[in-house]
Amino acid sequence: MAEKFEEFDLLYSGKCNGVVPVYKYRSNVTGITVVIAQVEGPLVNGYFCLATEAHDDDGLPHTLEHLVFMGSEKYPYKGVLDLLANRCLASGTNAWTDTDHTCYTMTTAGAEGFMNLLPIYLDHVLYPTLTESAYVTEVHHVNREGEDAGVVYCEMQGCENTGENRTHLALIRAMYPGACGYKSETGGMLENLRTSTSHRKVCNYHKEFYRPENLCVVIAGQVDGSQVFPAIKPFEEKIVSKGSLPPYKRPWQSTVPPLEASVEEVVLFPSDDEEHGMVKIAWRIAKAKEFYKMSAVMTLMEYLTDTAVAPLQRDFVEVPDPYCSKVGYSIIENADGCVYMSFENVPKTKLTNIKERVLELLKKLASGEEVINMTRMSNVIQRQILDALSNLEDHPHDTIAFDMIGDFLYGDTKEDIQLRLNRVETFRKLKAEPKEFWIQLLNAYFVGTNYVVIIGDPSQKLMEQMGSAEKERIKQQQKTLGEKGLTANGEIVEKSTKANEVEPPDEMITCVSVPDVKHIQFHHIQPSSNHEKSAANNNEKFPLADIPVLFQLDDIQTNFVTLICLLDTGCLPTDLKPYLPLYLEVIIESSILRNGELVSHEDIIAELAADTVHTATSIGVAGSRFNCGNFSEIVCIELKVELEKYTKGVQWLQELLYAVQLTPDRLKVIATKMLKDVTRMKRKGSAAVGAVMRNMLFSKSSNMCISTMMRQQTFLGQLLTKLQSDDPDTAKQVVTDMTKLQQLLTQPCNIRIHLAAPVERLVQLGIAPNTVWEKDFLPAGVNPGGERPTVKRAVDFITSDPAAPAGMVVGVGAVESNFLMQATPSVSSFDHEDIPAILVFVQYLTQLEGPMWRQIRGLGLAYHYSMFLKPESGLLYFVLYKSSHAASAYKVAKQIVDGYVDGSTPFSPIEMESCKSSLIFELIDKIKTPAKASTESLLTYFKGVNMEYNQSLIQKVSAVTLEDVKRVGAQYIAPLFDAAKSKCAVCCHPSKVQEVAANFKG
Structure with missing residues (x-):
């Protein structure tokens, strides 16, 4: 691109890791920084970043982000930005607040809508209205009932007192003593939001930090300067017309006070489970500008924590009596950075033992008593190189944006940018560093230096005290306000809501036209499969006819090979199904019999990490531990490898299926690790309500049910009792059961392979891609025959038990907000003719600045809500997340739906057009990268639809009429809010269970 676009000077041009062109400009008139990254694909992302610094817990950066x-x-109307975004093939806008910056985002399908929205977004960022009425509803207010509410308040109420948040806040407070903004809770503490934060403070904060010199706009997508700068020019003229501003002082330039002594602190957190806590240990490390040193610390942390053979995992997790279920790390990239290790699910009796064991291990490594394994270090760095390249392919927009935000906050020179954008080069240099370099790094930052230790101690007593204290506080607040005060507060909220809800004129919305989808660039896939003989050889360079298992190929432009093995669990008897979650974790961390020799689990873990970019297993496609993904009656084993390791990847898959050796010791270690993780999961309201709902909806023989954390907690506890039994036959029975499961699952008739790769490039490497599958995949003696059963779907397991509860409220001590999930039967075929209209109705209700946004989130009743259709299970869902008043939010949602269904609330033609546009964006977002496009391709086989399903659905959505929407509303949406036709689960604090249950009964 050009070195200059009128007032914008080119400061840097280069390629991110040698792949994506990146250009950085700065206006010599206003000081605005613009970065353009020419990422391929259908989406264009924008990031509007401002450096923000706070020295208290009022949450001004966060409250301003909302306002x-x-x-x-x-555009002086609430939500007009999101309404316009929805018309621009986007799904609204978003933002986040970090300790050192605030970033506003938007993503559009194609460049046309992005350019239309760009100057409108800039006007909101630099010249917001910041009205007092907006502050009341969006930040904090006390309602007519004397209860605290507001969107920001509701959001922070849902996270302030979790164990993770309380320990993290204690850690940064101790790590950054004295006058330092890094110790602040920029989200806002509840006490501050109630008593200190104010509308005036927010306005003053905007004046100080929201100015053009402090704004960096990162644009990632198929755009160039000739499109961007003309779109910005009129806005620059507006800035100039406002006159000069006070002298600019760049944030975060003050000296960071040193950590002059080590700190150890015990932090209680509310929990109804007192058996497991958490520990965090932190050190000061390099400055943000010292990118090479910062990268070296990251590599050292990967060496210490990544995979079961890493020293910290080995000594704390992979032992008969574990100290925790997981060791992780996080680097905080501040002017003076810090790194902390996190030890999760630590038994209460071992909370005080973690620190000494960690320090002792670090001393051993620094002194040479434990030798750093340079072969493994080299493998760790090689995987970091591949991860960097993989992230640039799978998450290109965010990858480049995060690098450029870091540069904007702390960088000064072209060399700073070059280092950030070329991590691969940095990792290659680190790969050449000798052992002495890593020892020096340990001594510089971790051995003999000051540290911070935070012990998170679970307390049921604190949970009860906090529940009682909050009830008493509300009671006292109601008493203080009195009837007059409560009425006045209600009137303030009502007045503010009315002021906020003034509708923008139609011409303000329609002035932005809906872009044409035809101009959007999609990733091309050439699919083929051997499901039918006629299609088996569609790709002449990769014939599939002679491969002995079901095979699906996506020939796609990518730098990697992704192999996914899908196993049908329909062959398993009910008594073996509970072993599935354990089996999927065990197979990638166990010994393997290779060429007649037993290779230890330690070697297998290290080799697998060296040979792959990514390894994952799950129940269903893209599932997670204790949570099924799509098509839950299959299990997935996924490997991602370099092109050169294609054959090796197939060999690994074959060994994981047929050569894993199951032993009581490994089963015990991994089952213990999983069991401890249940404790962490049970503290999450969203996880708890989801698990309860699945138990109510699905039969006990379904994977959806057996994989829930509550059922796995019971099962794993019983299994560990058997494994620890003095009777060897009892432990052997567990191994026998697991072996039987393994044998049943890996019968060829139950196997399906989905492969995504650039076939031409494999051939150019001298690889005959089909040969390894034909000759080597099935072991000798395994017959490829057998009848292939039809994969069952989740809808086949919907419970018909009349005794199953229709509603349930559960209390979780670590939760202060409310979480709700409700479901009703709906369409169960992906090609059902009503799906487009159902999706449009749901999108109309839930779109940003749509009816539910305005009346649920806008009134502070819940931080988030959603509705979604799941044809695979034949269910339609409604969800409330972090709700301050679940019953009130639910009542409002029902009223909204009833109004549209009975016709008392008319549909707006303009909002209908916007909703279709935002829905089309969400459909395009599903196929935004090669990996996502291939995942959607995989799913088409299980959905029973053709490869053009998504593109066809886009056309059908465009064609949905108002009559279609009205018809499906009565037929499908209304039953979701009919107690006789739906099931409901609610999670709340234990002290509120009776109150919540009574509210819903009423």
């Missing part, structure tokens, strides 16, 4: 979306000088 920016409430209207601007030129």
Whole structure:
């Protein structure tokens, strides 16, 4: 691109890791920084970043982030930005607040809508209205009932007192003593939001930090300067017309006070489970500008924590009596950075033992008593190189944006940018560093230096005290306000809501036209499969006819090979199914019999990490531990490898299926690790309510049910009792059961392979891609025959038990907000003719600045809500997340739906057009990268639809009429809010269970 676009000077041009062109410009008139990264694909992402610094817990950066979306000088109406975004093939806008910056985002399908929205977004960021009425509803207020509410308040209420948050806040407070903004809770503490934060403070904060010199706009997608700068020019003229601003002082330039002594602190957190806590240990490390040193610390942390053979995992997790279920790390990239290790699910009796064991291990490594394994270090760095390249392919927009945000905050020179954008080069240099370099690094930052230790100690007593204290506080607040005060508060909220809900004129919305989908660039896939003989040889360079298992090929432009093995669990008897989650974790961390020799689990873990970019297993496609993905009656084993290791990847898959050796010791270690993780999961309201709902909806023989954390907790506990039995036959029975499961699952008739790869490039490497599958995949003596059963779907397991509860409220001590999930039967075929209309109705209700946004989130009743259709299970869902008043939010949602269904609330033609546009964006978002496009391709085989399903659905959505929407509303949406036709689960604090249950009964 050009070195200059009118007032914008080119400061840097280069390629991110030698792949994606990146250009950085700065305006010599206003000081605005613009970065353009020419990422391929259908989406264009924008990131509007401002450096923000706070020295208290009022949460001004966070409150301001919310208020920016409430209207601007030129567009002075709440939500107009999101309404316009929805028309621009986007799904609204978003933002996040970090300790050192605030970033506003938007993503559009194609460049046309992005350019239309760009100057409108800039007007909101630099010239928001910041009205007092917006502050009342969006930040904090006390309602007519004397209860605290507001969107920001509701959000922070849902996270302030979790163990993770309380320990993290204690850690940064101790790590950054004295006058330092890094110790602040920029989200806002509840006490501050109630008593200290104010509308005036927010306005003053905007004046100080929201100015053009402090704004960096990162644009990633198929755009160039000739499109971007003309779109910005009129806005620059507006900035100039405002006159000069006070002198600019760049944030985060003050000296960070040193950590002059080690700190150890015990932090209690509310929990109804007192058996397991957490520990965090932190050290100061390099400055943000010292990118090479920062990268070296990251590599050292990977060496210490990544995979079961890493020293910390080996000594704390992979032992008969574990100290925790997981060891992780996080680097905080501040002016003076820090790194902390996290030890999760630590038995209460071992909370005080972690620190000494960690320090002792680090001393051993630094002194040479334990030798650093340079072969493994080299493998760790090689995987970091591949991860960097993989992230650039799978998450290109975010990868480059995060690098450029870091540069904007702390960088000064072209060399700083070059280092950030070329991590691969940095890792290659680190790969050449000798052992002495890593020892020096340990001594520089971790051995003999000051540290911070935070012990998170679970307390049921604190949980009860906090529940009682909050009830008493509300009671006292109601008493203080009195009837007059409560009425006045209600009127303030009502008045503010009315002021906020003034509708923008139609011409303000329609002035932005809906872009044409025809101009959007999609990733091309050439699919083929051997499901039918006629299609088996569609790809002449990769014939599939002679491969002995079901095989699906996506020939796609990518730098990697992704192999996914899908196993049908329909062959398993009910008594073996509970072993599935354990089996999927065990197979990638166990010994293997290779060429007649037993290779230890330690060697297998290290080799697998060296040979792959990514390894994952799950129940269903893209599932997670204790949570099924799509098509839950299959299990997935996924490997991602370099092109050169294609054959090796197939060999690994074959060994994981047929050569894994199951032993009581490994089963015991991994089952213990999983069991401890249940404790962490049970503290999450969203996880708890989801598990309860699945237990209510699905039969006990379904994977959806057997994989829930509550059932796995019971099963794994019983299994460990058997494994620890003095009777060897009892432990052997567990191994026998697991071996039987393994044999049944890996019968060729139950196997399906999905492969995504650039076939031409494999051939150019001298690889005959089909040969290894034909000759080597099935072991000798395994017959490829057998009848292939039809994979069952989740809808086949919907419970018909009349005794199953229709509603349930559960209490979780670590939760202060409410979480709700409700479901009703709906369409169960992916090609059902009503799906497009159902999706449009749901999108109309839930789109940003749509009816539910305005009346649920806008009134502070819940931080988030959603509705979604799951044809695979034949269910339609409604969800409330972090709700301050679940019953009130639910009642409002029902009223909204009833209004549209009975016709008392008319549909807006303009909002209908916007909703279709935002829905089309969400469909395109599913196929935004080669990996995502291939995943959607995989799913088409199980959905029973053709490869053009998504593109066809886009056309059908466009064609949905108002009559279609009205018809499906009565037929499918209304039953979701009918207690006789739906099931409901709610999670709340134990002290509120009776109250919540009574509210819903009423």
